[in-house]
Amino acid sequence: xxxxxxxxxxxxxxxxxxxxxxxxxxxxxxxxxxxxxxxxxxxxxxxxxxxxxxxxxxxxxxxxxxxxxxxxxxxxxxxxxxxxxxxxxxxxxxxxxxxxxxxxxxxxxxxxxxxxxxxxxxxxxxxxxxxxxxxxxxxxxxxxxxxxxxxxxxxxxxxxxxxxxxxxxxxxxxxxxxxxxxxxxxxxxxxxxxxxxxxxxxxxxxxxxxxxxxxxxxxxxxxxxxxxxxxxxxxxxxxxxxxxxxxxxxxxxxxxxxxxxxxxxxxxxxxxxxxxxxxxxxxxxxxxxxxxxxxxxxxxxxxxxxxxxxxxxxxxxxxxxxxxxxxxxxxxxxxxxxxxxxxxxxxxxxxxxxxxxxxxxxxxxxxxxxxxxxxxxxxxxxxxxxxxxxxxxxxxxxxxxxxxxxxxxxxxxxxxxxxxxxxxxxxxxxxxxxxxxxxxxxxxxxxxxxxxxxxxxxxxxxxxxxxxxxxxxxxxxxxxxxxxx
Amino acid sequence: xxxxxxxxxxxxxxxxxxxxxxxxxxxxxxxxxxxxxxxxxxxxxxxxxxxxxxxxxxxxxxxxxxxxxxxxxxxxxxxxxxxxxxxxxxxxxxxxxxxxxxxxxxxxxxxxxxxxxxxxxxxxxxxxxxxxxxxxxxxxxxxxxxxxxxxxxxxxxxxxxxxxxxxxxxxxxxxxxxxxxxxxxxxxxxxxxxxxxxxxxxxxxxxxxxxxxxxxxxxxxxxxxxxxxxxxxxxxxxxxxxxxxxxxxxxxxxxxxxxxxxxxxxxxxxxxxxxxxxxxxxxxxxxxxxxxxxxxxxxxxxxxxxxxxxxxxxxxxxxxxxxxxxxxxxxxxxxxxxxxxxxxxxxxxxxxxxxxxxxxxxxxxxxxxxxxxxxxxxxxxxxxxxxxxxxxxxxxxxxxxxxxxxxxxxxxxxxxxxxxxxxxxxxxxxxxxxxxxxxxxxxxxxxxxxxxxxxxxxxxxxxxxxxxxxxxxxxxxxxxxxxxxxxxxxxxxxxxx
Numbered sequence: 001x002x003x004x005x006x007x008x009x010x011x012x013x014x015x016x017x018x019x020x021x022x023x024x025x026x027x028x029x030x031x032x033x034x035x036x037x038x039x040x041x042x043x044x045x046x047x048x049x050x051x052x053x054x055x056x057x058x059x060x061x062x063x064x065x066x067x068x069x070x071x072x073x074x075x076x077x078x079x080x081x082x083x084x085x086x087x088x089x090x091x092x093x094x095x096x097x098x099x100x101x102x103x104x105x106x107x108x109x110x111x112x113x114x115x116x117x118x119x120x121x122x123x124x125x126x127x128x129x130x131x132x133x134x135x136x137x138x139x140x141x142x143x144x145x146x147x148x149x150x151x152x153x154x155x156x157x158x159x160x161x162x163x164x165x166x167x168x169x170x171x172x173x174x175x176x177x178x179x180x181x182x183x184x185x186x187x188x189x190x191x192x193x194x195x196x197x198x199x200x201x202x203x204x205x206x207x208x209x210x211x212x213x214x215x216x217x218x219x220x221x222x223x224x225x226x227x228x229x230x231x232x233x234x235x236x237x238x239x240x241x242x243x244x245x246x247x248x249x250x251x252x253x254x255x256x257x258x259x260x261x262x263x264x265x266x267x268x269x270x271x272x273x274x275x276x277x278x279x280x281x282x283x284x285x286x287x288x289x290x291x292x293x294x295x296x297x298x299x300x301x302x303x304x305x306x307x308x309x310x311x312x313x314x315x316x317x318x319x320x321x322x323x324x325x326x327x328x329x330x331x332x333x334x335x336x337x338x339x340x341x342x343x344x345x346x347x348x349x350x351x352x353x354x355x356x357x358x359x360x361x362x363x364x365x366x367x368x369x370x371x372x373x374x375x376x377x378x379x380x381x382x383x384x385x386x387x388x389x390x391x392x393x394x395x396x397x398x399x400x401x402x403x404x405x406x407x408x409x410x411x412x413x414x415x416x417x418x419x420x421x422x423x424x425x426x427x428x429x430x431x432x433x434x435x436x437x438x439x440x441x442x443x444x445x446x447x448x449x450x451x452x453x454x455x456x457x458x459x460x461x462x463x464x465x466x467x468x469x470x471x472x473x474x475x476x477x478x479x480x481x482x483x484x485x
Numbered sequence: 486x487x488x489x490x491x492x493x494x495x496x497x498x499x500x501x502x503x504x505x506x507x508x509x510x511x512x513x514x515x516x517x518x519x520x521x522x523x524x525x526x527x528x529x530x531x532x533x534x535x536x537x538x539x540x541x542x543x544x545x546x547x548x549x550x551x552x553x554x555x556x557x558x559x560x561x562x563x564x565x566x567x568x569x570x571x572x573x574x575x576x577x578x579x580x581x582x583x584x585x586x587x588x589x590x591x592x593x594x595x596x597x598x599x600x601x602x603x604x605x606x607x608x609x610x611x612x613x614x615x616x617x618x619x620x621x622x623x624x625x626x627x628x629x630x631x632x633x634x635x636x637x638x639x640x641x642x643x644x645x646x647x648x649x650x651x652x653x654x655x656x657x658x659x660x661x662x663x664x665x666x667x668x669x670x671x672x673x674x675x676x677x678x679x680x681x682x683x684x685x686x687x688x689x690x691x692x693x694x695x696x697x698x699x700x701x702x703x704x705x706x707x708x709x710x711x712x713x714x715x716x717x718x719x720x721x722x723x724x725x726x727x728x729x730x731x732x733x734x735x736x737x738x739x740x741x742x743x744x745x746x747x748x749x750x751x752x753x754x755x756x757x758x759x760x761x762x763x764x765x766x767x768x769x770x771x772x773x774x775x776x777x778x779x780x781x782x783x784x785x786x787x788x789x790x791x792x793x794x795x796x797x798x799x800x801x802x803x804x805x806x807x808x809x810x811x812x813x814x815x816x817x818x819x820x821x822x823x824x825x826x827x828x829x830x831x832x833x834x835x836x837x838x839x840x841x842x843x844x845x846x847x848x849x850x851x852x853x854x855x856x857x858x859x860x861x862x863x864x865x866x867x868x869x870x871x872x873x874x875x876x877x878x879x880x881x882x883x884x885x886x887x888x889x890x891x892x893x894x895x896x897x898x899x900x901x902x903x904x905x906x907x908x909x910x911x912x913x914x915x916x917x918x919x920x921x922x923x924x925x926x927x928x929x930x931x932x933x934x935x936x937x938x939x940x941x942x943x944x945x946x947x948x949x950x951x952x953x954x955x956x957x958x959x960x961x962x963x964x965x966x967x968x969x970x971x972x973x974x975x976x977x978x979x980x981x982x
Contacts, residue, residue, distance in 0.1 A: 368639070369593055376508070388629060388658075389622040395553065398666065405670040417659045424655050431632070432648065437639030440592065470553050 005049070006058055006071060008042045009081060009121045017114035025101040028110035032096070035114065036089045043078075043085035047475070050078045055480040057127060070188060072127035075478030076332065080124040080251065083336055086461070087243045087343045088117050094347050094454045095236035098354075105151050109237075112149070116142035116240065123248045129177045129187040132252050136173070140166035140216070143245045146237040147229045158228040165215055165225040169249065172212025179205045189259055190480075196260035206269065209256060214273075216249035219310060220280030223303045227287070231299040235350025238295065242302040242346060243339040250309050254331070257313060270317035277310025278415040285422035289429060293359045294349050297426055298342070301385065304423065305338045308400070311412055315403045323406040329473050330399030336472065337384050337392030337462050344381035344458035348374050351451050355444045361430060366438035368431075373452050375434055380459035382427040384466075387420045392465030489539070492546045493560035493613045496532045496570065497606055499525050504602035512595045519585050522598055526578040529609070533574040536562045537966070541974070547615060557674050558622070559615030564975045565677075565751070565819075568968075569743050570612035572823050576735045576830050577605050579947040583834055584727035586943025587841065597637055601731075603630035608736045611743060616676040617665045617752060620744060624661065624708075627740055628654040634728045635721050646723045653707050653717040654737075661704025661744075664697050668752070677747055679978045681754020691761060694753070698763045701748050709741025710797045711804065712774040719785075719793040726837025729789060733796045734830035742803045742822060749807050750815075750979050759810045768808035772902045774801040779909035788836050788848050791913060792829070795872065798906065799825045805899065806887055812976040814890025817883055819972035824871070824879040827954050831868035834948035835861050842940040844931030848917055853926030858939040862921045864952035869914040871955045874907050879958035882969055 016035045020028040050056075055074030092113055099106045119138030126132045144166060148159035179202065181187055184195045211222075218226040226246070230238045257265065284304030291297045308331075315327035351374045356363050367375055384391035397416055404412040465472070503525035510518055536546055540562055547561040562570070584601065588594050607630055610623030628651070636647035668675060671690070675682055683694060707714045721732060732738065749758050758764050778798025785791040802825065806818020838861045839845040839854060855862040871878035884903060891899035935941045962969040 368596065368633075372508075372596060383629060389625050394622075394625075397662075398556070399553070401662070401666040402670055405667060413663065417663060420659055420662075421655060424651065428632075428648070428651055432636075432644050435633070435636045435639050435644055435647070436641070437592075467552070470551065473553070 005042050005046045006073065006125070007060070008038065009046070009125070010060075010118055012038055012042075013114045013118035013121065017111045017118065020107075020110035020114060023107070025099070025107040025110070028107055029096045029101075032092055032110050032113070036092055039117070040085045040089055043082045046073070047078045047082045050075055050478060051475045055478050057480060069131060070127040071125045072189065072480055073125060074480045075475045077124045079332075079336070079472055079476045080247075081121055083339055084117065084120045084124070084244055087339055087458070088113070088120075088240060090343060090347070090454050090458050091236040091239045091243075094239070094350075094451060095234070097448060097450050098236055098350060099234065105149065108145065109149060112142045112145045113240075116146065116245070120244055120248060123251060127189055129180060129189070129192070132255075133170070133174060133177055136216070136248060136252065137170055139245055139248050140170060143241055146240065147233045149234060149237060150232075154228075155232050158225075158232045161225050162229040165222075169212045169215035172208045172215065173252075174212075176205045176209035176212065179208070189255065193259040201260060203266075206265070210253065210269070210273065213249045213253040214276075217246050217253065217309070218303060218306055219273075220276050220283055220303065220307060223280065223284070223306075226303055227296060227299040230302060230346075231293065231296040235295070235346050235353075238299070238350075239343040239346040242299070243343040246302070246306060247335055247339065250306070250335070254312055258316070258328075265313070265317050267318060270313040273310045274314035274412065277307040278412070280304060280307030280310070281415055281419045282307075282422065285419065285426060288426040289422070291426075292361060294353060294361050294364070294430065295346070295359060297361065297430065298345050298349050301345075301423065301426060302342060304419065305334075305342065305385065308334055308416075308419065311400060311404075311415070314409060315400070315407055315412065319403075319407040323403055325477075326399055326403035326406060329477075330396050330403055332476050333392060333399060333465070333469055333473060334396035337396055337465055340458050340462035340465065341381040341384040341391075341393060344377055344455040344462060345385065347451075347455035347458070348378040348381065351447045351455065352378065354447050354451075357445065361433050364430065364433040365436040366443070367434040369437065370442045370444050371446070373456070374447070375431075377452070377455040377459045378430070380463055381455070382423075382430075384459070384462040386423045386427060387416075390466040391463045392469060393462065395466050395469040489544070489546055490548050492532060492536055492539075493562050494548050496529055496536070497560065497609050497613065499529045499532065500602045500606035500609060504599050504606060507595060507602060508599040510595055512592075515594065518594070518598055522581050522585065522602070523578075525602065526574070526581045526605075529605075530574045530578055533567060533570045537567045537571055540564055540567050541966070549615065552618075555673055556618055556669075557616060557676075559619050559676060560610075560613045561615030561677070562613060563677070563679075564971070564978055565746065566612045566614075568819065568971055568975060569739065569822065570609060572739070572826050573605065573608045573612060573735050576730075576826055576951070577608075579830065579834075579951055580727050580730055580735070582943055583730070583837070583947040584725075586941045587725060587727050587837060589941070589943075593637065593639075596633060600630050600633045601727075604634065604731065604736055606630075608740065611740045614677075616674055617668065617747075618674065620747065621658075621661060621665050624740060624744065625658045627736060628658055631728075631732065631737060634731070635724045637725055637728065638723065640723070643723045646720045649720045650717045653714065657704045657707025657714070659704075660700055660707075664700035664704055667697050667700070675752055677751035679751065680980075681750065681752055681757055683753055683757045686757075695761055695763055698748070698753060698758070698761070702745060702767060705741045705744040705748065707741065708737050709745060709800050709804065710738055710774075711741075711770060711801060712777050712797070715774070715778070715797045718797060719790050722787070722789045722793050726789075726833060726840065729793075730830045730833035730837070733793070733833060734826040738796060738800045739822065739826060742800055745804055746807055746819070746822070755810065755815070755979060764808040764810060768805055768896070768899075771801040771804040771808060772899065774798065775805065775902060775906045776909070779906055779913065782913045783909065785913075786847050786849065788839070788846060788851070788917070789833070791848065791917075792832050792836060795832075795910070795913070796829060798910075799829065799872065802883065802887065805902075806890065809887070809890040809894050809896060809899065811890055811894040812980050813886060813893045815976040815979060816969070816972040817886030817888075817890045819975055820886060820968045821883040823968040823972075824883050824955075824958060827951055827958060828868045828871040828879060831864055831948050831951040831955060832872070834944070834951065835865035835868065838940050838944050838948065841944060842933055843929040845929065848920065850927070850930070851917065851920045852924035853921075855921040856926060857929070860939060860945060860949060864948040865921065866918055867952040867955050868948075869918060871959070873910040873914055877956070877959040879955045879962075879968075882959055882962045886969075
């Protein structure tokens, strides 16, 4: 069963990427619909298999570890594979209706999407540092291409800046990988974890990896490239970037930390990363509040939300095991809720801008009366983003609060609570503008229903996650080789 | 899952499903929407009535769901929860009727009634929540679902009021979240239980518990508009009249007051809270708020703003009753939770009628309105006398119980507060009544007529019925199932473990 499913996750996207490169937008769309069905089914099948039987190592093509590629198929990996399938499918379906097939260059959307998808699946499943690097590079290059998709000058500028940042980040990570190989002679995550228990890695390795990956994750103050890239890209692309792409580099960071952090990390590194994350929450939220364009608000909100992810480090270092587990649960749940909510928000924002014909927040007056559906999707996503109940975001915040209280690190409580209020500040600015009445004439274009239901579906998932959070949390805790008792 | 244990969930779902269907209905399907609204309100009333009868017989309706290991979502009907649920269900029916009449022909009704139903669902959730965590969920949901109602008119003023409402309530919600999370870390899941949880707690934790009490009450005090956290309430007056009725009588301020009742009685336990020494300061604050609200009400020229400051003052009666150590004080506080709701909703319905029928918003424009709108004005008069505490109306029962409770618990300083507040109530209500009945009419700015009746019939019946209720609750105070008897039942269960 697995032999069928896992290669499907990596090779179908690559094959589709090549296929779509050869055809025009409409045919590419047709291929992609088939691909989406395959991906969703495979991801679901894999998730159910692992949930049922526990995680395992899988040798790609039957070649064992040092020579071949070893994939680590544990609960965390398959949950992220499933998340990718959901969010990327939604973004792709939205793009199929949103992008204009008459513009020739739009046809590059499909191949780039599938390269990105392959890269993401590769990162989630990779069992060694080198394949993580390959996946990461594939993601970065595809993402840069997607940002540049429009071909307008500002998009190209943002894409170029993004490219430099991404390459620099990769370089840092690659150096760290080389140093690891030099000192341990292996790149396999499990191998390193074993060796690191006796010989902690040099601090330089950690700093290089942390810097490189933090740059790619847009941790404050290394976030300078993100708002422009995410704010200018086409809405379905912004959704992919904010929901999934920045999470990939964070995922690598978290994996490395959990494998060897206990030996390698120090209180300074842990608290320092947490402090930068906290600063990102505050600065990102405030910047989001200051933006005049709707999508820039949503983009800066990503800077803020990414900040929370970095609370993983202080809350899982040097604390009781149960506390560290709470922190991990909170962070992974936050990551998933944010992915769903932010994708919903970008797609809804895209619909609103399309309907209003103006990217400014101030142009939204009257929207609540005439475009309630899109605004409602935006609102539901915002509930999860602010961490208000009932939503996945709230449960994540609850878990993080519990972790901070249990760890006795009360300063993070302030960040979590203040962060909620700051996010309300920028979110309700949008509603304020939308609730203003303009008169009884409807001046808006009404986007087709197919565009409107997609963000709604994602937002409902972000809310629904608040009720069923226990299920993904249980599955994500499944290690390699351990089944459900 | 039997029918009985599903009752709390069904009660909640009635409004939730109604909300979803109403959101889906096109704007112009007003007949169907009204039918749905009223059906949901009546069905809910029926379900709550079944639970009231069941709880009286000693049955316990409860349903729970494990959200996360150690975190339960519990809906449970005990004596206290059906008390609040009953109030909400009754007044909601009236408010729905009133709102349908009030918004006839206005835009955005689909949105309004959708969030209106969400608001009921949240209030029902608050009433039926079986632990602090569940309470918190619905408390926040209430904030979110009332925001679109407050800014409903879509004017700049309404939107500003919405800002102030959010700034207060979201901050309050965050503070409450901190308190709930902290308690959870220390003690795990705490279901609401008569007489509380902390009698055997390690004395070393007393300081922490007092601090958490302060945090929880601060979070709840925002919605219950206790000084100095009451600022949003008068500002939110720009909302349509049915929304004000809802904010003041049923949902928002009551959610705060109800939360304080729950924390004091069912988490800390009244005896432990008293021993901890946290009740007395809260009582002082409530007493101050009672006087402060009344004094501010005196100088208001806008009718709804005067009523708003009156609410600030009246809700603190509930809190004051809660802090009086002894069953009689408890009864006084709890019974006021219901009585204040019935009386205040009458007053807001009437204020809305004056505004809709005569275009009157300021008190000095009310001259002679009693002759033009006698029925509305009779209802207003009954509500106002009830608020002042004139026998035999509902408000008298409250004040009598509060006074007796203060004497019984030896907190004699409460008596002068009650007397002063009654005088102040008279001072700001009597001039209105004088204008209504004895001043000569000056003519109305925007008069509208509806056939033979003085106003739209859907606007007229709700205040008349609630005014009648004000009288009945006073006269029949000792009948079975009256608020007073029910409050006695609750008090008996809280004090006798």
